[in-house]
Amino acid sequence: xxxxxxxxxxxxxxxxxxxxxxxxxxxxxxxxxxxxxxxxxxxxxxxxxxxxxxxxxxxxxxxxxxxxxxxxxxxxxxxxxxxxxxxxxxxxxxxxxxxxxxxxxxxxxxxxxxxxxxxxxxxxxxxxxxxxxxxxxxxxxxxxxxxxxxxxxxxxxxxxxxxxxxxxxxxxxxxxxxxxxxxxxxxxxxxxxxxxxxxxxxxxxxxx
Numbered sequence: 001x002x003x004x005x006x007x008x009x010x011x012x013x014x015x016x017x018x019x020x021x022x023x024x025x026x027x028x029x030x031x032x033x034x035x036x037x038x039x040x041x042x043x044x045x046x047x048x049x050x051x052x053x054x055x056x057x058x059x060x061x062x063x064x065x066x067x068x069x070x071x072x073x074x075x076x077x078x079x080x081x082x083x084x085x086x087x088x089x090x091x092x093x094x095x096x097x098x099x100x101x102x103x104x105x106x107x108x109x110x111x112x113x114x115x116x117x118x119x120x121x122x123x124x125x126x127x128x129x130x131x132x133x134x135x136x137x138x139x140x141x142x143x144x145x146x147x148x149x150x151x152x153x154x155x156x157x158x159x160x161x162x163x164x165x166x167x168x169x170x171x172x173x174x175x176x177x178x179x180x181x182x183x184x185x186x187x188x189x190x191x192x193x194x195x196x197x198x199x200x201x202x203x204x205x206x207x208x
Contacts, residue, residue, distance in 0.1 A: 166193030
């Protein structure tokens, strides 16, 4: 299991529109502590380092191709968002970035594409599910009604995150790529599933 981690402090010079309300500390029932917050342009070096340490398998699952290094254009695009139509959340352990989740939509659209990736040693600890829940909440507040995701058919862990979220998911497969769509409106099923997940995300001050 990854070690316990101290919470990283928020930079004093946050970009315009930075949504502080999307920050939260998490302490899982497995003893893992991390901080979730919106991405900032000054995360560029952390994002490069995060990507560099992903296994080739994790990179392939995220980009569907061999992509060992992010270009400068990609780094700039991934770390510079408007927090409305394009939003990314990161999970950090100390100053290290351990996961990234994001949604992206065209202005005025109510459907957004969602994706996330978790550092290999932090996978299977519920971080992907937490990022999805946080992105769902933020997207709903910003007028998004439907999430769309594309993942490889062999990526069972990612498919399980979406299919067990509590939303009615429709999917189609073409050339080994699964496209999933699901409305993100609050439903009884989602709220029940979310409550179960939240019970394992104990605030640090409670779990100490």
